[in-house]
Amino acid sequence: MVAKEIYVAVIGAGGVGKCFLSQLEALSQRFTSSKISLIFVSRSKKVLYSPKYTPLSYSNLSNTLADSTQEPLSLPKIIEYLAAAPAKVVLVDNTSSQDVADAYPQVLSKGISIVTPNKKAFSGSYKLWQDIFSAASSSGAKVYHESSVGAGLPVISTLKELVDTGDSVTKIEGVFSGTMSFLFNSFAPTEGSGGKWSSEVAKAKELGYTEPDPRDDLNGLDVARKLTILARLAGLEVESPTSFPVQSLIPKELESVSSGEEFLQKLPEFDSQMEETKVAAEKEGKVVRFVGSIDVAKKEVKVGLEKFDKSHPIAALKGSDNIISFYTKRYGSNPLIIQGAGAGGDVTAMGVTGDLIKVLERLS
Amino acid sequence: MVAKEIYVAVIGAGGVGKCFLSQLEALSQRFTSSKISLIFVSRSKKVLYSPKYTPLSYSNLSNTLADSTQEPLSLPKIIEYLAAAPAKVVLVDNTSSQDVADAYPQVLSKGISIVTPNKKAFSGSYKLWQDIFSAASSSGAKVYHESSVGAGLPVISTLKELVDTGDSVTKIEGVFSGTMSFLFNSFAPTEGSGGKWSSEVAKAKELGYTEPDPRDDLNGLDVARKLTILARLAGLEVESPTSFPVQSLIPKELESVSSGEEFLQKLPEFDSQMEETKVAAEKEGKVVRFVGSIDVAKKEVKVGLEKFDKSHPIAALKGSDNIISFYTKRYGSNPLIIQGAGAGGDVTAMGVTGDLIKVLERLS
Numbered sequence: 001m002v003a004k005e006i007y008v009a010v011i012g013a014g015g016v017g018k019c020f021l022s023q024l025e026a027l028s029q030r031f032t033s034s035k036i037s038l039i040f041v042s043r044s045k046k047v048l049y050s051p052k053y054t055p056l057s058y059s060n061l062s063n064t065l066a067d068s069t070q071e072p073l074s075l076p077k078i079i080e081y082l083a084a085a086p087a088k089v090v091l092v093d094n095t096s097s098q099d100v101a102d103a104y105p106q107v108l109s110k111g112i113s114i115v116t117p118n119k120k121a122f123s124g125s126y127k128l129w130q131d132i133f134s135a136a137s138s139s140g141a142k143v144y145h146e147s148s149v150g151a152g153l154p155v156i157s158t159l160k161e162l163v164d165t166g167d168s169v170t171k172i173e174g175v176f177s178g179t180m181s182f183l184f185n186s187f188a189p190t191e192g193s194g195g196k197w198s199s200e201v202a203k204a205k206e207l208g209y210t211e212p213d214p215r216d217d218l219n220g221l222d223v224a225r226k227l228t229i230l231a232r233l234a235g236l237e238v239e240s241p242t243s244f245p246v247q248s249l250i251p252k253e254l255e256s257v258s259s260g261e262e263f264l265q266k267l268p269e270f271d272s273q274m275e276e277t278k279v280a281a282e283k284e285g286k287v288v289r290f291v292g293s294i295d296v297a298k299k300e301v302k303v304g305l306e307k308f309d310k311s312h313p314i315a316a317l318k319g320s321d322n323i324i325s326f327y328t329k330r331y332g333s334n335p336l337i338i339q340g341a342g343a344g345g346d347v348t349a350m351g352v353t354g355d356l357i358k359v360l361e362r363l364s
Numbered sequence: 365m366v367a368k369e370i371y372v373a374v375i376g377a378g379g380v381g382k383c384f385l386s387q388l389e390a391l392s393q394r395f396t397s398s399k400i401s402l403i404f405v406s407r408s409k410k411v412l413y414s415p416k417y418t419p420l421s422y423s424n425l426s427n428t429l430a431d432s433t434q435e436p437l438s439l440p441k442i443i444e445y446l447a448a449a450p451a452k453v454v455l456v457d458n459t460s461s462q463d464v465a466d467a468y469p470q471v472l473s474k475g476i477s478i479v480t481p482n483k484k485a486f487s488g489s490y491k492l493w494q495d496i497f498s499a500a501s502s503s504g505a506k507v508y509h510e511s512s513v514g515a516g517l518p519v520i521s522t523l524k525e526l527v528d529t530g531d532s533v534t535k536i537e538g539v540f541s542g543t544m545s546f547l548f549n550s551f552a553p554t555e556g557s558g559g560k561w562s563s564e565v566a567k568a569k570e571l572g573y574t575e576p577d578p579r580d581d582l583n584g585l586d587v588a589r590k591l592t593i594l595a596r597l598a599g600l601e602v603e604s605p606t607s608f609p610v611q612s613l614i615p616k617e618l619e620s621v622s623s624g625e626e627f628l629q630k631l632p633e634f635d636s637q638m639e640e641t642k643v644a645a646e647k648e649g650k651v652v653r654f655v656g657s658i659d660v661a662k663k664e665v666k667v668g669l670e671k672f673d674k675s676h677p678i679a680a681l682k683g684s685d686n687i688i689s690f691y692t693k694r695y696g697s698n699p700l701i702i703q704g705a706g707a708g709g710d711v712t713a714m715g716v717t718g719d720l721i722k723v724l725e726r727l728s
Contacts, residue, residue: 154522313703
């Protein structure tokens with residue numbers, strides 16, 4: 001077989017993007033079914049590409065990109081450039097941009113495949129979701145987004161396979177946020193008593209486990225986005241991540257304080273709320289965890305605090321691990337469980353690289 | 365896009381095969397990227413096919429097969445028939461036959477893809493393993509065998525993706541046998557004291573969790589075969605499932621008794637051996653489990669009894685579930701864990717159907 005050339009374009013070269021580019025370089029040396037040519041990279045206001053689609057060199061790539069004096073391209077111009085390429089193109093979106101996500105239907109309709117960890121495209125409006133998959137279906141372009149839930153853990157692919165092979169998924173439940181996992185495993189451990197809530201949040205921030213403003217984790221929206229994606233894959237027409245109950249862990253009084261720093265300073269005043277929740281669980285011999293769940297039959301999606309027996313796999317989670325349990329007709333009372341790191345540059349990039357391989361194998 | 369026709373031939377229509385045929389019928393109504401035509405089914409001495417490759421009807425298929433008066437085809441004749449087909453062919457081997465497995469290199473070299481739960485092909489001699497994958501690589505035919513380890517659990521696909529995306533797998537550990545899982549979860553539960561070893565074996569046999577002769581589970585060979593497959597995928601050149609230490613739970617004195625019934629009758633005389641092992645673990649606050657492990661760096665594969673803290677995920681397993689932990693460079697100290705039913709007709713067939721979809725998507 002002669003190896004076909006396939007072009008790869010990468011938007012976003014920050015945390016995940018950097019890890020991905022390094023995995024892509026290694027992959028292109030190893031992969032034999034097609035020749036992988038990197039033809040476009042962008043980051044913030046910097047771009048690097050050749051109008052003639054000459055492959056870029058990986059050597060010193062991030063410095064070359066930082067020093068690039070090429071005129072940045074608007075999103076429509078990028079799409080035009082990729083659509084005119086003389087070979088099949090895969091766009092890798094390593095941003096978390098809503099603007100890029102909104103352009104997916106157009107990208108796909110031009111036969112350009114997409115792989116991405118960007119949650120926005122799949123957890124935005126239900127119309128965007130429909131537009132994305134109908135564009136892909138008409139043009140034959142592929143779209144994969146494993147890392148949009150649980151980073152590199154095989155969550156999306158497993159759920160798709162359950163559905164595609166004809167199983168009935170009845171319930172999905174789990175811990176979907178590395179930050180929330182870390183916070184509750186320290187705040188309400190299965191052994192010992194754990195620290196104060198505000199101290200655990202401050203510690204998580206120091207260790208880099210939270211967003212710059214921890215409220216962006218504590219509002220539950222990140223988990224709600226992931227649940228939206230899984231619920232839709234399981235067959236529910238969820239309108240948006242705000243169309244079902246999501247419990248925010250931000251005290252009402254602190255919702256509008258101006259900065260993450262001020263939030264952290266004032267959070268100790270509200271420790272008693274979380275402490276009460278913890279003690280109430282302890283009285284039942286349980287621990288409290290921040291979970292998401294989807295009841296497919298009842299069409300119920302929810303995100304928030306729940307109590308679990310200390311022997312429950314969700315209670316026994318370690319560090320910042322995610323855990324996702326799929327209850328299905330075939331698997332019966334014991335769910336299919338997937339567990340492990342659900343955040344981090346390398347494991348997120350791994351999900352993207354794995355998706356790229358799947359697309360390459362289908363385009364080769 | 366015009367849907368290409370792809371032919372599917374199925375060898376084996378017993379437990380897993382029957383479930384698979386029912387999943388295949390549903391899939392062929394749902395799948396739009398290609399037209400799936402079932403052109404051949406065989407079971408024991410019965411075959412059903414049309415020399416002109418006319419698709420078979422699913423209606424009443426298992427009775428039609430049982431009543432078939434068509435002359436059975438030898439394996440070489442089946443291969444000849446499939447190789448001459450006027451469309452791409454996928455052979456689904458739902459047997460556990462070594463003869464069929466030995467023919468895989470020839471099948472693949474003729475451009476016929478294979479999906480199968482048959483462990484024999486991938487855990488036989490290392491030469492057969494090499495011949496299979498080099499035949500596939502030369503002809504472009506695909507070969508998938510998810511259900512050869514952990515039934516429908518995404519074990520093989522996950523390990524392949526870790527390797528293909530450039531992660532370093534350092535250790536794989538787990539409970540790989542539904543029978544052994546059930547036996548030890550009852551014999552040495554994390555809470556309570558469990559039953560006598562021989563009673564648990566008798567109970568498992570009654571419930572249909574063991575092979576007709578329970579020694580076929582207790583000799584550890586089934587687990588050794590699965591470990592051989594995973595170790596090879598992780599990069600170790602394991603010669604065969606008997607080329608590393610495998611602990612048999614059959615007392616030496618009972619290895620040669622003539623029947624499974626006699627074995628079960630005499631097993632109580634040896635209960636003290638297993639009881640000692642259990643008590644020794646209990647003294648350390650642990651429980652005993654039958655596990656397999658692969659240390660990739662040390663190139664060590666082994667199968668046998670080990671002790672685990674009661675809070676360890678392997679100790680906390682329920683029913684007849686499997687659990688497989690992948691320790692890798694990217695995942696660090698907390699492994700990527702996959703858990704759930706590792707045996708059963710429907711979930712095994714699901715792995716086969718999932719593999720078939722992967723092949724169809726790559727052939728479409």
